[in-house]
Amino acid sequence: MSNAQMQPVLDHIDADFDNSLERLFALLRIKSISADPAFAGDCKAAAEHLARDIATLGFSAEVRPTAGHPAIVAKNNDKANGSTDGRPHVLFYGHYDVQPVDPLNLWHRPPFEPVVTDHADGRKIIVARGAEDDKGQLMTFIEACRAWKKVTGSLPVDVTILIEGEEEVGSKNFVPFMEAIKDELKADFALVCDTGMWDPNTPAITTSLRGLMYDEVTIKAANRDLHSGVFGGGARNPIRVLTKILGGLFDDNGRITIPGFYDGVNDLPPDILAQWKNLNLTPESFLKPIGLSIPAGEKDRLLIEQISSRPTCDINGIIGGYTGEGSKTVIPAEASAKVSFRLVEGQDPQKIKKAFRDYVTARLPGDCKAVFTEHSSGAAIALDWNMKPLAAARRALTEEWGREALLVGSGASIPIVADFKRTLGLDSLLIGFGLDDDNIHSPNEKYDLKSFHKGIRSWARILAALAEAPR
C-alpha cells in the first residue's frame, strides 16, 4: 500500500509547507516554560492548543491532567475503517514544554515571537524558544501524519501520540501518569523525536544516551548575612567553602575526583572506537562555532568520547552573596550550586548522588552544613543496534537525505526512554533533526528550516518503511 502513495504524500508536504510552518509558529507563540510556576497557564494553553491541532488529523486527542503540567494522549482512528489489524503500532513521544529564556538580554528578538530568518552562513532558520526543543521536532511528526491522512485518508501504521509538559523539569509527574494509563499506551515500540543529526546534511539515529543526575547543594554557615569589615577573617564564608569543594571536583587531567565515580564505566569496544575515530570530530568543527578550541574533558580521551561516551560533571549554576551592580562587603549566610552529572552505562544515578553528597559532606569545615535537593535522575541507555525497525527507519532516512544515516551515541539524556522500557516494555527509536548549533537551552534557539521540512518528509517515509518492516 504505502510505497505507491509515497510520492503524492511527499508532494503534499512540499505544497503545504507554508501552512505547516504557520502551525508550528502558533505553538511557538505559547510561553510554555515548565520550570517557572508563573507560566503554568501557558503550559495548559499549549496542551489544549496541541490537542485541538492533533484532533484536526482525525485523531482522538485529549488533554489529560497529571500532578503537574497536563499531557496529551491521541490515537488515530483508522481502526474505525476495520483495516488496521495486525499493523505495527508506534507510540510517538514529544514534549511541548520549553526551557526558561534567561538571560533575556542576549536574545536578538523576543523568544516567543517566532520568525524565519537567515543564519550567518545563509541557512534559513526558525528562531524562537522551542523552535527545535521540542516543538519544532514534535511538529515534524504531526505534520507527516497530517500529510498521510490528507492524501490517503489513513496512516501506514497505528499511531498513539503522547506529549508531555514536564520534560525540561525531569518528568516527575509524567512518569507516574504514564504508569497509571499504561493500558492505553500499548504499542510495538516508541518513536522519540528529541535528538539530532550528525551534521546539516547527514541524518542520524541515536542508539545510546547518557543518563543524568542533577543535584543542588546549599552551604549554610552563619545565621545571617554578615559585614565583612566586622567579621571578615573570623567568620566562615559559605562561598569560600562552596568554591573550595567544587574547585576540587576535577583533577589536572580533567578526571572527576569523587571516589567511586568511574566504577562500572567501561571503555568503548575497539570496533566502535575505531568507527568513531573515522567520524573525525575535530575541535575545529565542534568547538569553533561556539568560540572555543580546546576540548575541556579528560585529556586522554577523544573529543567524541568526552561528549558522548564518558561521564561528566557540570556546574550548571552558582549563586551566593551580593550579585547586583557595584559592591557590597557582605559575608552571606549561604551559597548554593546546581551540579549535574551525565552518566554512562554501568553507573547507577542513586549511587552517584550518594557519592557526590558524601564528597561534599566530607569536605565541610566546622560550623557549616550542606542541604541537598535532587532535581532529576535517570540512568544511561544503550539501545539494541539490531532492533528490527531500526534498519527500516535508517533506510528511509538515507533515501530522504541522500546520505547514509549514522548510528550515533548522544551526550544528552532522555530519561523517558528508560521509563518506556521499564513501564511499557517498549524499545525506542530515537530520530531527530536538531543540529549542534541550534542553541537549545540558550538564547536565540533555532531550528533549520531544512530540518523542519525534510524532518516532516523523513517521518512520512519512516511511517511507510515501518509498515513493511519485520515485526
Next chain:
Amino acid sequence: MSNAQMQPVLDHIDADFDNSLERLFALLRIKSISADPAFAGDCKAAAEHLARDIATLGFSAEVRPTAGHPAIVAKNNDKANGSTDGRPHVLFYGHYDVQPVDPLNLWHRPPFEPVVTDHADGRKIIVARGAEDDKGQLMTFIEACRAWKKVTGSLPVDVTILIEGEEEVGSKNFVPFMEAIKDELKADFALVCDTGMWDPNTPAITTSLRGLMYDEVTIKAANRDLHSGVFGGGARNPIRVLTKILGGLFDDNGRITIPGFYDGVNDLPPDILAQWKNLNLTPESFLKPIGLSIPAGEKDRLLIEQISSRPTCDINGIIGGYTGEGSKTVIPAEASAKVSFRLVEGQDPQKIKKAFRDYVTARLPGDCKAVFTEHSSGAAIALDWNMKPLAAARRALTEEWGREALLVGSGASIPIVADFKRTLGLDSLLIGFGLDDDNIHSPNEKYDLKSFHKGIRSWARILAALAEAPR
C-alpha cells in the same frame, strides 16, 4: 565655659530624646541606597533633608553637587558672635547613603519604616536600614550640637559638618569633590562617627582600620550558553574554572595563597598583642551570636587578630548559569565573583590588586578570559595613639559610660580617613556607638536605643572636652 554648662546640656538631651528619635526616623524613611541608580532621587532627597535639618541648628548648611550623589557642607555660625577665635576647629564626617536591602525577604519589617522594638535579650533597638550605618551614628553628633546650641546658644568648638552620599560605593566622586573645596574644610582634626563600641557597655576609640581592595572577576568561555547534554564534557565551563581558581585562594591553614600577599605585613608589637590577649575575645562571645563557633581565619592567629590586624580575603558574591527554581542543563558563557581583601598596614592596595589579577590570569585554562572591574580600594590606617585630642575624647567617653574607653583596632575599612590625611592634612578621631550585632549591611539592621541616646550624650561631653584639650 563648657564644664559648667555640661549638666544642663545633658539634661536637655534626655528631655528632648523623643524628638531626637523622631528626627532620626525622618531620615531613616528616605531610601538613600547609593549602589542602585534607581534610588538616585532618594539620595538627593536625603541630602536636602539633612541640610534643612542642620540649618535648624543655626549652621550654614548647603547641598553641594558632586559627580555622583550630592554632599552636604555645613558650618556653625558662632563666628558671627566674634567669640570663637583660637578655639579648636573640628571637621565632623558621616554619610547618609545606605547599603542595598536585599535579600528583602529576610527582613522582619520593611527596611525603610523605622521602629523601636525589643531585642531578644530585652535591649530596646531601632530597626531600619541605616539605623546604625551611618544615619543613626551621624545623628548622634548632630543632636549633640543641637543640645549645645539650644542650651547655650553656641558650640564649645568650631564645627564643620561634612556628609557624603557615596561611602557605601567607594566615595569615588566624593574624594575629588573634597579636594576641590579643601580650602573650605580647614580644621584641626576630623571626627568620624562610623565605628563601634567594644561591647554594649564599653565605649571604644578606633585607632587602626583595615584597608580594602574590592575587585570583580568575570570568567568568559564559549560565545553563548550551551546545553550540557550536547557540549558537556567537551566545552569549557566557566563556573568550573571560577570555582577552581577561587577554591585555591586559601591553604589548609587559612592563609591566602596569592604570591606576595603578606609582603610587608608585620606581626603586632608584643605589648599590643598582650593587651589584646587580655581582652579575651572568645568564639563564644563573638561567633555564637551569629550561629558559629570556630574562628575561620589563619589557624595560628588569635580570633581578635583574625578580625582586626590580619589581612583577609572574602568572596562577597558569586553568580553564574541558571540560578532560578528547578534545574536547567546549561553550561553558561560566563561566571563572575566579587572578591574583596581587607588590608593592613604595609599592604599597597594596587599591588594587591595586581597580585590577585595575576593569580587569576595565571590559572586560566585555554579558551578562557578574565575581565576585571575594580570597585574600591583604600590602604589601611594606623592612627597616632598619642594624638592629643584622643586623651580628651577618651576621658569624656569614660565619664559618660562609667567604664574606661578602650583603644581598639577595627577590621573594617573607612578609606575616607586616609583621604582626610592626604587631602586635608587632618588626623581623624574615630568614635562610634555601633555593636557587632547591629546587622549592618544585612537584613534587620538595628542600632541600640542606648547607643543613640548615650551616643548623643557622649558627643556633647566630647565637644566640651576638646575645647579644653591641648592643641
